[in-house]
Amino acid sequence: MSVKTRRTAEGTAVASSAATAPAPATAPGTPSTGPITREELQLASRNHAMPMEMLRWPVTPVGMHYLLVHFDVPRIDPVSWRLNIAGLVDHPLEYTLPDLQQRERRTHAVTMECAGNGRSRLEPRPMSQPWDQGGVGTAEWTGTPLAPLLLDAGVSPDAVELVFTGADRGIQGGVEHQYARSLTLAEAMSDDVLLAYEINGQTVPPQHGYPVRLLVPGWYGMTSVKWLQSITAIDHSFDGFQQLGSYRYTQNADDPGEPVQRIKVRSLMVPPGIPDFFTRQRAVGAGPVQLSGRAWSGHGTVANVEVCVDGAWEQAHLEPPGGRYAWRGWTFTWIATPGSHELACRATDSTGQTQPETAEWNYQGMGNNDVQRLTVTVKE
Amino acid sequence: MSVKTRRTAEGTAVASSAATAPAPATAPGTPSTGPITREELQLASRNHAMPMEMLRWPVTPVGMHYLLVHFDVPRIDPVSWRLNIAGLVDHPLEYTLPDLQQRERRTHAVTMECAGNGRSRLEPRPMSQPWDQGGVGTAEWTGTPLAPLLLDAGVSPDAVELVFTGADRGIQGGVEHQYARSLTLAEAMSDDVLLAYEINGQTVPPQHGYPVRLLVPGWYGMTSVKWLQSITAIDHSFDGFQQLGSYRYTQNADDPGEPVQRIKVRSLMVPPGIPDFFTRQRAVGAGPVQLSGRAWSGHGTVANVEVCVDGAWEQAHLEPPGGRYAWRGWTFTWIATPGSHELACRATDSTGQTQPETAEWNYQGMGNNDVQRLTVTVKE
Numbered sequence: 183m184s185v186k187t188r189r190t191a192e193g194t195a196v197a198s199s200a201a202t203a204p205a206p207a208t209a210p211g212t213p214s215t216g217p218i219t220r221e222e223l224q225l226a227s228r229n230h231a232m233p234m235e236m237l238r239w240p241v242t243p244v245g246m247h248y249l250l251v252h253f254d255v256p257r258i259d260p261v262s263w264r265l266n267i268a269g270l271v272d273h274p275l276e277y278t279l280p281d282l283q284q285r286e287r288r289t290h291a292v293t294m295e296c297a298g299n300g301r302s303r304l305e306p307r308p309m310s311q312p313w314d315q316g317g318v319g320t321a322e323w324t325g326t327p328l329a330p331l332l333l334d335a336g337v338s339p340d341a342v343e344l345v346f347t348g349a350d351r352g353i354q355g356g357v358e359h360q361y362a363r364s365l366t367l368a369e370a371m372s373d374d375v376l377l378a379y380e381i382n383g384q385t386v387p388p389q390h391g392y393p394v395r396l397l398v399p400g401w402y403g404m405t406s407v408k409w410l411q412s413i414t415a416i417d418h419s420f421d422g423f424q425q426l427g428s429y430r431y432t433q434n435a436d437d438p439g440e441p442v443q444r445i446k447v448r449s450l451m452v453p454p455g456i457p458d459f460f461t462r463q464r465a466v467g468a469g470p471v472q473l474s475g476r477a478w479s480g481h482g483t484v485a486n487v488e489v490c491v492d493g494a495w496e497q498a499h500l501e502p503p504g505g506r507y508a509w510r511g512w513t514f515t516w517i518a519t520p521g522s523h524e525l526a527c528r529a530t531d532s533t534g535q536t537q538p539e540t541a542e543w544n545y546q547g548m549g550n551n552d553v554q555r556l557t558v559t560v561k562e
Numbered sequence: 563m564s565v566k567t568r569r570t571a572e573g574t575a576v577a578s579s580a581a582t583a584p585a586p587a588t589a590p591g592t593p594s595t596g597p598i599t600r601e602e603l604q605l606a607s608r609n610h611a612m613p614m615e616m617l618r619w620p621v622t623p624v625g626m627h628y629l630l631v632h633f634d635v636p637r638i639d640p641v642s643w644r645l646n647i648a649g650l651v652d653h654p655l656e657y658t659l660p661d662l663q664q665r666e667r668r669t670h671a672v673t674m675e676c677a678g679n680g681r682s683r684l685e686p687r688p689m690s691q692p693w694d695q696g697g698v699g700t701a702e703w704t705g706t707p708l709a710p711l712l713l714d715a716g717v718s719p720d721a722v723e724l725v726f727t728g729a730d731r732g733i734q735g736g737v738e739h740q741y742a743r744s745l746t747l748a749e750a751m752s753d754d755v756l757l758a759y760e761i762n763g764q765t766v767p768p769q770h771g772y773p774v775r776l777l778v779p780g781w782y783g784m785t786s787v788k789w790l791q792s793i794t795a796i797d798h799s800f801d802g803f804q805q806l807g808s809y810r811y812t813q814n815a816d817d818p819g820e821p822v823q824r825i826k827v828r829s830l831m832v833p834p835g836i837p838d839f840f841t842r843q844r845a846v847g848a849g850p851v852q853l854s855g856r857a858w859s860g861h862g863t864v865a866n867v868e869v870c871v872d873g874a875w876e877q878a879h880l881e882p883p884g885g886r887y888a889w890r891g892w893t894f895t896w897i898a899t900p901g902s903h904e905l906a907c908r909a910t911d912s913t914g915q916t917q918p919e920t921a922e923w924n925y926q927g928m929g930n931n932d933v934q935r936l937t938v939t940v941k942e
Contacts, residue, residue, distance in 0.1 A: 217597030221840055223682065226603055227611035227696055228842075230625075235634040236768075243767045245610075245625030246635075252839050254615040255626075302603065310840065316607055354839040384764070387623045388616075459632050459734040460601055460690065462608075 212435075213306035213545065222302075222312040231316030237452045237476050240320070240504055240511065241291065244382050247319030248403075249389055250296050250311060252361055252424075253352030256409050260393045265377070269345075269414035272336030279393045282377055285326040290374065290399055291508035293320045293478040297402035297429055297442045300541065300550030308547035315450060315554055320476075320508050323397050325378035329371045332413075337367060341415035344370045345422070346396050349409035355427045363407055363429075364420035365398070374399045374507065377410065399507035400444050400480035402549070404429050432545045439544075445480030446551040448537060449487050449512070449529035453556055464558040471516045473498075475527055478509035482532035489514040490526035490553075498527065518560045526555045592815075593686035593925065602682075602692040611696030617832045617856050620700070620884055620891065621671065624762050627699030628783075629769055630676050630691060632741055632804075633732030636789050640773045645757070649725075649794035652716030659773045662757055665706040670754065670779055671888035673700045673858040677782035677809055677822045680921065680930030688927035695830060695934055700856075700888050703777050705758035709751045712793075717747060721795035724750045725802070726776050729789035735807045743787055743809075744800035745778070754779045754887070757790065779887035780824050780860035782929070784809050812925045819924075825860030826931040828917060829867050829892070829909035833936055844938040851898045853878075855907055858889035862912035869894040870906040870933075878907065898940045906935045 230249040236242055260279050267275040299317030301308055311317075332344070347362040369375075376397040379386055386392045391408030398405040404424065419425075425441075432439030452474050455466030477484045487498040487510075501511035516525070530536040541552040610629040616622055640659050647655040679697030681688055691697075712724070727742040749755075758777040759766055766772045771788030778785040784804065800806075805821075812819030832854050835846030857864045867878040881891035896905070910916040921932040 218600070218603050220598070221842075223598050223603060223606055223692060224694060224842055225840070226606040227692075227694060228613040230610045231607040233608040233631065233635065238637045239768070243769065245627075245629070245767055246769055247625075249625070251613065253837050254833075255613065257618045312603060312607075314604060314607060352836045352839060353845060358836070358845070387625055388619070389623065389626055453634075456732045456738070457633050459732060460605070462601075462604055465733060465738070 213304070213308045215306045218312065219309070222309070225311045229311050231313065232319045233316060234450065234453050237450055238474070240508075241322055241382060242319035244321075244384060244387060247321055247390070248294070248296055248299075248317045250298075250317070250403065251350070251389065252354065253350040255389050256349045257388065258349060258392060258409060263393055265394060265410060266412040267331060267335045268412060269416055270338035270341040271415050272338065273334065275331070275335050277331075279379065282326050282394060283379060286330065287324060288327055288376060289322055289324040290376065290397070291320060291322050291505040292397065292399045293318065293445070293507065293509040294403045294406065295445050295448070295478075297404055297548050298546075300552060301547030303541050303550060303552060304543050304547050308545060310547060318450070321381045322383065323376060323378040324380035324383070325376035325394070325397060327373065328375045328377055328396070329373060331377070332371060337415050340417045341367055342417055343367065343415075343420050345414045345416055345420050346407040346410060347412045347414070348391075348407045349411050355423050357423045357427070359423055360411075361407065361424060362420070362422045363405055363424050364416075364422075365405070369398075402429070402442055402445055402480070404442070428546065429548065430546060431548055434545055437545065442548045445478065446549050447477070447479035447481065447484070447529050447531040447535050448551040449475055449477035449527045450554050451475035451489075451525065451527045451556065453558075454516075454525075455558060464556065466518050466558050466560045468518050468520050468560050468562060471518045473514040473516050473525065474512065476509035476511050477529035479529070479531035479533075479535070481535060484510045484529055485532045486530040487512040488528050489516070490524075490528070491516055492523055495528075520560050520562050522557060522559050524555055524557050526553050528553045593684070593688045595686045598692065599689070602689070605691045609691050611693065612699045613696060614830065614833050616699075617830055618854070620888075621702055621762060622699035624701075624764060624767060627701055627770070628674070628676055628679075628697045630678075630697070630783065631730070631769065632734065633730040635769050636729045637768065638729060638772060638789060643773055645774060645790060646792040647711060647715040648792060649796055650718035650721040651795050652718065653714065655711070655715050657711075659759065662706050662774060663759060666710065667704060668707055668756060669702055669704040670756065670777070671700060671702050671885040672777065672779045673698065673825070673887060673889040674783045674786065675825050675828070675858075677784055677928050678926075680932060681927030683930060683932060684921050684923050684927050688925060690927060698830070701761045702763065703756060703758040704760035704763070705756035705774070705777060707753065708755045708757055708776070709753065711757070712751060717795050720797045721747055722798055723747065723796055723800050725794045725796055725800050726787040726790060727792045727794070728771075728787045729791050735803050737803045737807070739803055740791075741787065741804060742800070742802045743785055743804050744796075744802075745785070747795075749778075782809070782822055782825055782860070784822070808926065809928065810926060811928055814925055817925065822928045825858065826929050827857070827859035827861065827864070827909050827911040827915045828931040829855055829857035829907045830934050831855035831869075831905065831907045831936065833938075834905075835938060844936065846898050846938050846940045848898050848900050848940050848942060851896045853894040853896050853905065854892065856889035856891050857909035859909070859911035859913075859915065861915060864890045864909055865912045866910040867892040868908050869896070870904075870908070871896055872903055875908075900940050900942050902937060902939055904935055904937050906933050908933045
């Protein structure tokens with residue numbers, strides 16, 4: 183196959199009929215210094231954060247892993263479902279779910295984070311899913327490696343990217359589309375990329391992409407396309423909304439910016455003590471307190487975690503790594519004295535990157551890995 | 563056992579040490595006409611709503627059932643975990659998890675709703691978990707009936723109530739406590755009350771009360787105490803915070819009000835068409851549209867569901883009941899014409915109760931079962 187015509191990744195079902203999108207009450211994407219809007223509250227309710235105490239679990243229980251659903255969770259019939267590999271390939275292929283389940287089976291423990299995690303901490307605040315810091319989770323994903331399927335299909339030497347299209351359809355940025363993202367051929371051929379059909383030993387539930395999702399360890403979650411329907415080899419860079427219009431590090435609405443890709447280094451702490459229901463402020467008993475948390479990076483391994491108590495940084499103890507793509511536990515013993523204290527943690531990865539003490543602003547609120555700070559009250 | 567001394571339900575672990583709660587930035591409970599607060603956003607992120615499209619599933623997938631956690635999800639060791647039945651009983655008993663799993667096993671499909679569902683729709687808006695309408699879900703819960711355990715323990719004729727205490731501890735209303743709620747002996751002896759250890763055929767996950775939760779079909783969710791540790795028979799009405807200070811229909815801060823108990827009749831609709839990511843506004847194609855949804859009541863069976871299109875109410879078609887305690891599906895064929903339309907649905911139960919068209923305000927924002935309204939845009 184050497185046809186050089188420009189091909190789009192969308193098939194018939196993805197035909198881009200420009201719908202008349204209802205005018206939003208608040209312009210999405212436009213940063214705001216105002217109060218939280220109804221639209222943000224609505225997104226925070228339907229897109230689930232991982233509560234910070236769930237950092238106690240090395241593998242996040244299903245239902246507590248972060249969840250972002252751009253459009254609606256589709257209800258897919260596994261019997262009629264097919265995965266198509268098409269476009270610039272020698273052998274267009276079609277797989278059923280049992281076809282994929284009968285291929286090589288592999289399990290990876292993977293920490294996945296939403297690219298917008300930390301967005302609501304920015305000022306001005308980009309108008310989108312208003313994550314604080316809970317847009318993260320770690321799961322044991324089981325599936326079949328993607329690369330052998332691509333070899334079977336015989337991707338053409340003219341192919342530049344592969345477009346992964348999900349079954350979820352809606353309107354974003356005024357454009358009606360099915361959710362789709364691309365990878366370069368080299369990225370897609372990476373040995374660790376899976377087509378996943380199980381999570382934590384169970385069938386992937388509807389909200390996480392049933393029956394099959396893409397899983398790209400180390401990359402922010404938008405890459406791991408859910409409800410996967412087709413993989414299309416194209417001879418150019420994919421220009422769909424989720425690739426060019428979103429998930430970019432930009433400074434303003436007109437800035438094309440740089441693509442968001444791998445997960446930046448981050449650490450989080452289990453809030454010690456007990457919470458107040460409404461404020462979530464913490465009350466802790468005086469004496470030795472075992473602080474703990476987890477740290478991760480999509481760029482390398484976790485090299486160091488430090489804990490800060492009232493402004494003084496100290497080394498935390500790193501637990502053994504939990505797997506190449508999974509977060510790493512850390513602990514720190516704090517001698518808590520009565521009064522109010524500020525706790526913080528920060529990680530550094532093997533590439534030397536560390537978390538910034540103050541958030542680095544960008545227009546879409548992407549990749550904010552600023553240091554978590556907690557104020558706790560220690561009782562006598 | 564005929565000791566008439568006043569007993570508290572709290573054991574040693576529940577000793578009520580009044581902690582110095584940090585001053586909240588916004589007074590919880592105080593209704594507000596102002597914008598959404600950071601505290602509400604934080605609660606909306608950690609307490610998971612069921613997205614409306616999940617109404618397509620008769621049984622809500624684990625992870626999409628609504629979830630409210632007052633304090634932190636505790637991490638419980640199932641080996642050392644015990645359930646104690648104590649207080650005014652002839653034979654104080656202690657059960658391990660296998661003890662309970664070896665007893666009679668029963669499964670109920672149960673629709674559970676948070677008592678605060680609909681709270682953020684009130685004006686002024688009570689300051690607490692800011693549900694819109696997604697504080698609901700239906701699960702198949704498996705466990706052992708409670709009544710035989712109470713018979714084994716030999717509850718004293720002097721006992722008035724049973725107090726169910728969970729392992730989750732925190733501060734609410736300025737009071738440090740473990741989450742605890744009571745039932746009268748008659749309510750607790752009801753044949754349908756379970757000690758549940760499975761949901762949808764799986765082990766109950768941590769966030770839903772692992773290893774064992776109380777399950778009281780037909781009652782709002784606060785009754786079904788998670789992470790159950792003890793059942794204590796007492797000779798008076800339980801006066802814990804979650805019984806007297808919260809979950810009351812009141813008109814002001816000083817009004818003792820009436821207790822919130824059974825779930826009011828309600829119906830919800832799957833939003834038709836496709837959503838805009840940020841606003842969740844819906845775009846629908848012209849022509850026949852199958853509207854669908856589900857309806858439930860803790861007071862009786864669902865007798866009727868009506869659908870309203872642009873102000874005109876019509877009968878919906880009721881699907882066969884899905885079980886005594888589970889929601890009932892309904893459908894309605896709407897001929898969608900281009901333009902903007904308002905859709906609504908309302909249910910009536912076998913006791914004659916129906917949903918109000920406008921929300922009935924109360925101080926804590928409890929039991930708001932007002933009619934759901936959706937504005938959709940129909941394309942040519």
